[in-house]
Every structure is written in C-alpha cells, then in structure tokens.
Amino acid sequence: MKLPVAILLATLGLPALAAAQSIGEPIPGRGPAKAKPAAAPPASQQATRPCPEYGPGFVRIEGSTSCVRIGGGVRAEFGKSSRNGFGSSADAMLYGEARSPTPVGEMRAVISGRVQRDNNLNNGSWQRW
Numbered sequence: 571m572k573l574p575v576a577i578l579l580a581t582l583g584l585p586a587l588a589a590a591q592s593i594g595e596p597i598p599g600r601g602p603a604k605a606k607p608a609a610a611p612p613a614s615q616q617a618t619r620p621c622p623e624y625g626p627g628f629v630r631i632e633g634s635t636s637c638v639r640i641g642g643g644v645r646a647e648f649g650k651s652s653r654n655g656f657g658s659s660a661d662a663m664l665y666g667e668a669r670s671p672t673p674v675g676e677m678r679a680v681i682s683g684r685v686q687r688d689n690n691l692n693n694g695s696w697q698r699w
Contacts, residue, residue, distance in 0.1 A: 624669050636670040657690035 621628035621637035628637040642664040649657050665682045 628669070636668055638666070638668045641665045655690065659689065660687045
C-alpha cells in the first residue's frame with residue numbers, strides 16, 4: 571500500500587514543483603520579464619520616530635512634540651448547542667492615547683471604546699469550538 575501511494579504523490583508532486591520553479595520567469599516567445607520601477611515612498615509613509623520617554627508603542631506626530639499610541643483587538647466565537655442550534659459572538663476594542671509636554675506638566679488624552687455583538691451564543695448549553 572505504501573509504494574502505490576508514494577508513486578501517486580510523486581506523480582502529482584512533480585508538476586507542482588515544476589510550476590513553482592517557473593514562477594517569475596518569462597513566458598517563452600513573449601520577451602523578457604519587465605521589471606517595475608521602484609517608486610519612492612510618499613512623505614506620509616516614511617519611517618516614524620518613536621517616543622521612548624513615554625514607553626513602548628508611542629510614536630511622535632510629525633512637526634510637533636506630541637506622541638500617540640493606538641491599539642485594539644478583535645475576537646470572534648462560534649458555537650453549536652446541544653439542541654442543534656448555532657450561535658456567534660463578536661467583540662472589538664479600540665484604544666488611543668496622546669501625550670504632550672506643557673509648561674505645567676504632561677498632558678494626556680485617552681479614548682477607548684468597546685463593541686460587542688452576541689447572536690444566541692450565551693443562551694442554553696453550548697459547546698464552544
């Protein structure tokens with residue numbers, strides 16, 4: 571049983587390897603592959619400057635002394651009940667913080683939000699995957 575399976579896998583695998591090797595090569599009779607010119611990134615996509623004085627994750631706003639940090643997360647759950655019902659749940663959280671030095675001390679602004687959506691996931695007895 572092992573030999574026929576090995577022969578079948580080798581027969582199916584060789585064309586896949588040949589196709590993967592030829593990716594990026596020019597098609598015969600179609601001329602050489604054309605290289606795309608490298609474009610300079612716009613000013614808005616240049617490297618950001620970190621703010622080590624405020625901790626990890628803070629970056630400096632261009633042209634000011636203020637620093638910002640943005641984060642968040644998303645969670646999704648799906649389940650099946652013992653009564654052949656299905657349900658889902660989704661949760662999202664967004665967090666933003668800005669810090670800036672002022673003559674009287676550091677000014678902080680924090681905003682956070684959370685959204686939850688539950689579609690029959692917490693009703694009855696559920697088996698979560």
